Amino acid sequence: MAVGVGSVVLPVAANAGEEDSALGAACRVADRSTVWWASGEVLLTNKGDRPVRDWTAEFDVSQGQVTLDNPWAYELRQDGKHVTIKPIADRADVAAGGNRPVKVGINPAGKGMPEITGCRVNGASGNGGDTGTTPAVPADSGSFAKDHTAVHLMWKPPAGGAEIVRYEVFQNGKQLKTVKDTMTDIERLAPATRYTFKVRAVRSDGRTTGFSKDIVLTTLAAPGQDKAKPVIPADLEATASGPYQAALRWRAATDDVAVTGYRIYRNGAKVQEADAKATSATVSGLTASTAHRFKVTAVDASGKESDPTREAQVTTTAAPDGTGTAAPGDFAATTAVKQDGGVTQHYLNLTWSVPQGVGQITTYQVHLNGKPAQTFMWGAGDPVLPVPTVKGSREVLVGSHPGSTYTVKIRARLGDGTWGAFSRELTVRTAG
Known part of the structure; x- marks a missing residue:
């Protein structure tokens, strides 16, 4: 794959903690927001000389349900008014000396203009880059229930500071064990029971860090224990939250043992899952000006699935560009020349705005004179090119013929693959 105009080669990204002191966050509600639908932004700023790969941004919202413009790149969790955003895999590094805006939507349902407070990143106060004094803590890293009597805990080391010599593991508020590794099994638990764990690190100087966030896990049901499937979730509602997203809400389901999660179906096909505490979800990657049908089911500890809710239908709003599907905006093309030995080569420099709310976009296709001419991909190759989230740019070689006329247009492969x-x-x- 050729590296074109606008491509940036990044050094190896730093792990969590290596550049935390350089990482800051600022949060705001955008101008022109309303009491019915507000936009917000979490702006991560990296003043260090290395990119930061692992980060956790947090803030509190005064009211409303918060959604992501790009759920393929980030994971959002909302617990009451507290919101946490993390990157998925390596899709959202904060470049050295650069910043990364994370766009969110807030649905206050007409109850007043929402406010954002308590902005911070990696446990430290944001305030546009002030890293604060909150002590670094271990972070959950994929803990899970193994079976009906055991769970597996995993965590990441805390950021910076003295060498870590061991970790203390707490179960339901009481210290359970001490380990040297960043993972451990907890056994002899009761089946189908909800447990809360915390971890803190002990440094070489004897000081302890703060506690990790609660790691909440429910053991699986014992064989034969869970005999009934969950009761159907009630009162499913679906509302459009833009051209390409829908917000779902439902009442929690019940089970004879425990509900462990929910499955969301669109037009009869499962599109995503939610955890046991969820009573809402945002489905992205939809088509604008289109009716979509949703159902939700509950799943219990033995894997039994409830009957689906009644179907909720919602029609997404029209796309801003009037096409009905997401098109790259602000498209512009200029010409340029480069010398290749004794040959003058002509190029088109293309720029565009990345479509929002349709998942992560890594692939674009350029058409010249009505025919496919070139396909560009980000997030792959050697070096790996960072995926553009707001503005994209590339150059297209059109040949050595001066004074030639071309028509050019571009389209994106959306997060759902279409x-x-x-x-x-x-x-x-071209010139000449």
Whole structure:
């Protein structure tokens, strides 16, 4: 894959903690927000000389349900008014000396203008880059229930500071064991029971860090213990939260042992899952100006699935560009020349705005004179190119012929795997 204009080669990203002192966050509710639908932004700023890969941004919202514009790159959890955002895998590094805006939506349902407070990143106060004094803590890293009597806890080391010599593991508030590794099994637990664990680190100087966030796990049901499937979740509602998203709400289901999660279906096909405490979800990657049908089921500790809720239908709003599907906006094309030995090569420099709310976009296709000419991919290759989230740019080689006229347009492969609408088509002429 050729590296074009706008490509940035990054050094190896830092692990969590290596650049935390350089990482800051600022949160705000955007201008032109309303009491019915507000937009917000978490702006991560990295003043260090290395990119930061692992980060956790947090804030409190005065009211409303918070959603992500790009759920393929980030994981959002909302517990009451507290919101936590983390990157998925390696899709959202904060570049050295750069920043990363994370766009969110807030649905206050007409109850007043929402406010954002308590902005921070990696446990430290944000305030536009002030890292604060909150002590670093271990972070959950994929803990899970093994069976009906055991769970497996995993965590990441805390950021910076003195060498860590051991970890203390607490169960339901009482210290259970001490380990040297960043994982351990907890056994001899009761089946189908909810447990809360915390971990803190002990440094070489004897001081302890703060506690990790609660790691809440429910053991599986014992064989034969869970005899009934869950009761159907009640009162499913679906509302459009933009051209490409829908917000779902339902009442919690019940089970004879324990509900462990929910499954969300769109037009009859499962599209995502939610955890046991969830009573809402945002489904992204939808088509604008289109009716979508949703159902929700509950799942229990033995894997039994409830009957589905009644079907809720919602029609997404029209796309801003009027196409009905997400098209790259602000599309522009200019010409340029480069010398290749004794040959003058002509290029088109393309720029565009990345479609929002349709999942992570890593692939674009360029058409010249009505035919596919080149496909660009980000997030792959050597070096790995960072995926553009707001603005994209690339160059296209069109040959050594001066004074030639081309029509050019571009489209994106959306997060659900389908192609979006084309940008506007431009006519350009090479120099000469």
